[in-house]
Amino acid sequence: MVDADQIVCADVMTRMDLFLDHELDDVAAQEIRRHLGRCQTCSGEAEVGTAIRQAIKRSHHPEPAPPALLERVGSWLRDQQLRSAS
Ligand SMILES: [Zn+2]
Numbered sequence: 825m826v827d828a829d830q831i832v833c834a835d836v837m838t839r840m841d842l843f844l845d846h847e848l849d850d851v852a853a854q855e856i857r858r859h860l861g862r863c864q865t866c867s868g869e870a871e872v873g874t875a876i877r878q879a880i881k882r883s884h885h886p887e888p889a890p891p892a893l894l895e896r897v898g899s900w901l902r903d904q905q906l907r908s909a910s
Contacts, residue, residue: 831855836866844873 836859842848843856860867889897 831859833859833863833866836860836863837869840866840869840873844870844877 836843836856839848839852839856843853846853848856856866860870
């Protein structure tokens with residue numbers, strides 16, 4: 825049996841920045857979240873990355889969300905509405 829959820833630390837490290845910036849698709853992000861749940865090394869990296877991002881955010885004035893993100897959130901909301909309507 826092949827466990828498709830098994831990704832290795834190298835996979836996580838390569839995609840860590842994308843993950844922390846929420847630029848991964850749901851499936852990939854879920855894989856990484858699962859890995860972080862059982863891997864201290866990677867979850868430590870994720871914590872550091874998150875802390876860095878928060879520090880950067882605090883040092884900048886809040887910027888409006890980019891249109892691409894708004895579009896993504898909008899389609900996600902439409903998706904949820906469709907799902908709850910059916
Ligand atoms: Zn790991």
